[in-house]
Amino acid sequence: MAADDRRESILHAATAVFGAKTYAGTTTDDVARAAGVSQPYVVRLFGTKQKLFLAVLDRALVKLFAAFRAAVAGEPAERTQRMGDAYIGLLAERGLLQSLSAAFLLGGDSEIGPAARGHFADVWRFLRTEVGMDAETAQMFLAQGMLINTLVGLRVGAAYGEDAAMTELLDLCIPEKVDEVLIQLPTVGDAW
Amino acid sequence: MAADDRRESILHAATAVFGAKTYAGTTTDDVARAAGVSQPYVVRLFGTKQKLFLAVLDRALVKLFAAFRAAVAGEPAERTQRMGDAYIGLLAERGLLQSLSAAFLLGGDSEIGPAARGHFADVWRFLRTEVGMDAETAQMFLAQGMLINTLVGLRVGAAYGEDAAMTELLDLCIPEKVDEVLIQLPTVGDAW
């Protein structure tokens, strides 16, 4: 396989694993196995585990902005609605939003912290300037996103239909689309 | 020192460290050093690192509910406002909200996951039944909380006044109280 394709396939696998087990909880061997290559090769392609994680974050943000830009295009009506749907759509790539959540806890890290803050600030500026949201709308939009991330991280899907409280909350957060989304949510039994 | 006091002091230290470095990123030796005891003693008092973390979560939820119940007491007007202030007040204990955030990413863990889901569901039920919030208010309240957790995890305080986007966002999330809160926020340079 060409190195570029291999890189992408490792990044895809790494996204799923980092998202499921957090940064510190993931081993380079976990990623290698998920990608179907040997552990030394992962290290050789990315240098260090930290650089691999930073590459995962960069790739996640590229995909996030692509999804948002597609949602913003077109008529201004219902823009925020479409943006929310786009965010939900990102759940289709296993671990993508979770890897971001994991990074958002690592602000104190000297390498990952600045990258994570920069990415988050980029999102805010995008909402305020490119999308043109007012500050309060943008804040609520982000807040809803962080709540969704929390529910996914908690594997609340496992409680949907079992626990009345969590069912009610998930119905509110993923309006109209719970059924489709539930299928995509990571489950408790996930090996990674 | 009596064992109970020692337990509490270790839990306090562990809260700060788990909050700063996540669950997997924290070592029992980190906690021991922060608490001023030896590493084996931490393990002996709590059994395993996992049980220590679960104890940190239990203690965090006791404090969370205590703060919320105090805010709910009294006249119904401005209740949600007082609850928000109470949440902000929890930032005074270093790592408390972050430790919860760290747990919320570990839903896939066979031990921590159910505990985290249970705690989160407890909060939701509390908001809906004891506080009497309607579903949408409770959802927005939680979402704001998750956004605040994110900002704290990112160490956004480091960017306050430096980055216009982050300054604007922090002003919105911590209305009227940024100055007092900034002092309490963990900084990038924190050893843990």
Place this chain on the structure above:
DNA sequence: GATGGTTGTAATCGAATGATTACCTCACGG
């Protein structure tokens, strides 16, 4: 002043982990 429980530590162990080294294999151009 022995006895025994409580509070603690030093030393150490086995497993796991990130990284390095040395090597293998195969396609392809000269």
Place this chain on the structure above:
DNA sequence: CCGTGAGGTAATCATTCGATTACAACCATC
């Protein structure tokens, strides 16, 4: 055919980490 570079792995290394063991100091109280 023969290099030679790209794609990839097995073996291994030094550290780190959670946990265990064995032991020490203190302090009641009979």
